[in-house]
Amino acid sequence: MTRSLPITAPEADDPPTPPVESRARRRARRVTARPVAGMLFVLPFFLVVVTFLVVPLGYAFWLSLSSKSLALGTRFSGLDNYVRAFTDPVLLDGLLRVVLFGLVQIPIMLGIALAGALVLDAVTTKFAMAFRLIAFMPYAVPAVVGALMWGFLYSRTFGPFADLPTLVGGDPIDFFSVSLLLVSLGNIVTWAWTGYNMIILYSALQGVPREVHEAAVIDGATPVQVALRVKVPAIKQAISLAAIFTVIGTMQFFTEPQIMARFAPQISAGYTPNLYAYNQAFAYSDFHYSAAVSFALGFLVFVVAYAFVFVNNRRRGKRA
Amino acid sequence: MKVKTRLPHLFMGAGILYFLVPLLWVVIAATKSQPDLLDSPALWFAEFNLFENVGLLFREDDGVYGRWLVNTALYSGLSAVGATALAAAAGYGLARFQFLGKRLFETALLGMIMVPATALVLPTYLILSEVELVDTMWAVILPSLLSPFGAYLIRVYVDESVPVELLDAARIDRAGELRIFWQIVVPMMRPAIVTVFLFTLVATWNNYFLPLVMLSDADLYPLTVGLTTWFNTAQQEAGTRMLFNLVVTGSLLAIVPLIVAFVLLQRFWRSGAAAGALK
Numbered sequence: 001m002t003r004s005l006p007i008t009a010p011e012a013d014d015p016p017t018p019p020v021e022s023r024a025r026r027r028a029r030r031v032t033a034r035p036v037a038g039m040l041f042v043l044p045f046f047l048v049v050v051t052f053l054v055v056p057l058g059y060a061f062w063l064s065l066s067s068k069s070l071a072l073g074t075r076f077s078g079l080d081n082y083v084r085a086f087t088d089p090v091l092l093d094g095l096l097r098v099v100l101f102g103l104v105q106i107p108i109m110l111g112i113a114l115a116g117a118l119v120l121d122a123v124t125t126k127f128a129m130a131f132r133l134i135a136f137m138p139y140a141v142p143a144v145v146g147a148l149m150w151g152f153l154y155s156r157t158f159g160p161f162a163d164l165p166t167l168v169g170g171d172p173i174d175f176f177s178v179s180l181l182l183v184s185l186g187n188i189v190t191w192a193w194t195g196y197n198m199i200i201l202y203s204a205l206q207g208v209p210r211e212v213h214e215a216a217v218i219d220g221a222t223p224v225q226v227a228l229r230v231k232v233p234a235i236k237q238a239i240s241l242a243a244i245f246t247v248i249g250t251m252q253f254f255t256e257p258q259i260m261a262r263f264a265p266q267i268s269a270g271y272t273p274n275l276y277a278y279n280q281a282f283a284y285s286d287f288h289y290s291a292a293v294s295f296a297l298g299f300l301v302f303v304v305a306y307a308f309v310f311v312n313n314r315r316r317g318k319r320a
Numbered sequence: 321m322k323v324k325t326r327l328p329h330l331f332m333g334a335g336i337l338y339f340l341v342p343l344l345w346v347v348i349a350a351t352k353s354q355p356d357l358l359d360s361p362a363l364w365f366a367e368f369n370l371f372e373n374v375g376l377l378f379r380e381d382d383g384v385y386g387r388w389l390v391n392t393a394l395y396s397g398l399s400a401v402g403a404t405a406l407a408a409a410a411g412y413g414l415a416r417f418q419f420l421g422k423r424l425f426e427t428a429l430l431g432m433i434m435v436p437a438t439a440l441v442l443p444t445y446l447i448l449s450e451v452e453l454v455d456t457m458w459a460v461i462l463p464s465l466l467s468p469f470g471a472y473l474i475r476v477y478v479d480e481s482v483p484v485e486l487l488d489a490a491r492i493d494r495a496g497e498l499r500i501f502w503q504i505v506v507p508m509m510r511p512a513i514v515t516v517f518l519f520t521l522v523a524t525w526n527n528y529f530l531p532l533v534m535l536s537d538a539d540l541y542p543l544t545v546g547l548t549t550w551f552n553t554a555q556q557e558a559g560t561r562m563l564f565n566l567v568v569t570g571s572l573l574a575i576v577p578l579i580v581a582f583v584l585l586q587r588f589w590r591s592g593a594a595a596g597a598l599k
Contacts, residue, residue: 037497038417042425045410045471052466053432056443063443116335119328131332133583134339140578141343142526144544145571148551149342152349152568153362160345160362195339252438255528259548262555274438281442282533290442298439305434 057295064292074288081292090270091293097182098272102250105186110243113194117201118227132202135195143192147259150188155263176264188256193249197242204238205231237312244308251301254278273297343575350572354565373569380550380566387539388546389573395457395531395542396524399464403520407467408513411474412505416487426475432468438529445533459534460542464524470516477512478505518585525578543574 067077085091120132138146153159154175163172175184208231216226232239254274261267269283270276273293281290341363349357351370360366377385414426444463448454453462482505490500506513528544535541538549547570554563 034417034497035419038413038419038422041409041413041417041501042422045406046425048406048462048465049432049468052444052463053435053440053468056440056447057435059447060439060443063446112335115331119331123325123328123332125325125329127329127332131336134336136582137343137579138339140522140582141575142528142544144526144528144548145574146342148547148567148571149346153342153345157358158349158362158564191339191342248434248436252436254438259551262551277442278529278533287442287446294439294442298436301436301439302431302434306431309430309434 060291060295067288094270094273106246109190109194113197116198120202121205138192139196143255146192147256151263204235208234346572350569377566377569388543392542395460399461399524400521402465403467404517407470410471415475415478460531482508
């Protein structure tokens with residue numbers, strides 16, 4: 001799972017108070033009419049965007065419109081690859097698997113992260129500070145290393161957990177069995193990303209003005225009521241952003257299943273859509289179909305994410 | 321505000337156990353020889369072999385692990401510096417200047433954040449193989465320079481914390497645009513720059529998919545790809561050679577630098593208003 005950035009910006013030392021002006025005038029006052037200088041500041045970034053985002057996307061789309069066969073060589077095939085992709089049982093299975101995985105894992109992870117953030121916001125002991133630091137540590141562990149580590153921990157040879165039931169006369173747990181595999185993978189992802197999301201939600205909570213909770217407390221609200229009725233609504237925006245970034249990450253699920261396949265042979269070449277796209281290219285050398293799968297998946301993620309943001313903005317009304 | 325803290329402390333205690341035990345296992349396992357790794361209790365020390373393991377680690381395959389470590393530091397360092405510089409300049413340009421196509425670019429920037437990075441890796445590989453850059457360090461570094469979210473974050477931050485009056489005053493004093501950026505804006509953006517830098521650094525350090533696709537020469541691998549190749553070999557040989565203990569020790573050494581960086585840079589984790597008011 002790859003994810004890149006936090007959803008909170010660090011706070012300015014003393015944020016300026018917004019002047020009372022019309023939005024149009026304020027915008028006019030904020031920018032400088034030196035178009036050349038402005039363009040030059042944006043230009044290097046723009047070039048990287050064109051080279052490594054726009055061109056690859058265009059190229060992937062162009063590749064996906066043709067097919068290669070031994071008999072005919074490379075020829076234009078229109079949307080055939082997409083028809084094949086959306087009727088490909090392996091890809092649809094993988095897609096369904098990732099969706100199911102997300103429906104279970106994301107709420108659990110964000111639920112724990114939110115609870116942790118609320119606890120950190122209310123309790124300021126040394127113990128809480130230790131908890132904050134330790135929970136964040138797994139984020140520093142590369143997904144590859146995390147997957148290897150949990151693979152060892154799950155295994156009967158190396159790990160402490162699989163043989164636990166044998167102490168009381170039960171059967172050992174097989175974490176790599178078909179029935180437990182998704183749970184095992186879910187645990188790896190939860191371990192790696194819960195602390196990261198907790199820190200982000202905690203940062204958002206720190207930005208909520210204290211007067212608001214104090215008023216609620218004076219009105220006789222219990223800490224739990226303050227947490228659920230005052231604090232959670234106040235950081236709705238951060239929660240939904242954490243959710244959307246997690247969804248984007250989950251749809252690209254690759255590293256953990258790819259590593260775990262060493263321990264669990266039942267992880268097939270098409271276990272997740274991204275694994276399927278990779279194997280189509282590098283195991284079966286079908287770059288055209290691989291490009292179609294990649295592009296379709298990217299497009300799907302893009303549409304879901306964008307729709308989510310759009311609906312969110314509409315719901316909040318047009319806020320500046 | 322008085323809070324009854326017994327339940328929260330239980331919750332945090334459980335959390336500390338959950339997050340720490342796997343890391344403890346790595347620390348303990350890295351001190352064991354291969355036979356002990358297979359036979360001794362998983363969460364307790366056996367004969368202390370850490371230094372032997374580290375020695376073996378750096379000697380295996382003519383010391384290729386050391387090269388992986390250097391590669392990883394090089395790739396993530398250069399990528400993070402480059403990506404942060406590009407994002408900082410672009411974020412400032414978008415926040416404080418007016419030019420043709422700016423609104424369009426800002427709207428597109430939001431779209432770019434939503435593009436899954438892995439969807440770009442395969443076509444980028446094919447393009448770079450056309451210009452014969454595949455299997456070079458540039459194949460990992462150049463695509464890692466792309467950080468739309470970094471640019472977005474800096475733009476929001478500049479908007480909130482760099483007053484226009486200050487820039488105007490500097491212009492009246494005849495300061496050039498570059499000098500204004502370097503001497504006034506950059507110091508004011510420091511918290512945002514540190515944040516973007518850290519996150520791009522971690523993302524590149526931990527990246528696996530991109531180098532896996534781009535590199536085939538083992539001397540160019542970063543740690544993530546290198547360790548998995550060792551692990552595959554260990555699996556194939558079913559533990560007959562000393563490799564599992566090297567994979568574990570190598571994993572530990574791959575984690576330590578980042579954890580140290582986090583602890584040192586903790587004070588930069590400023591609480592922040594969510595910059596996520598996506599407009």
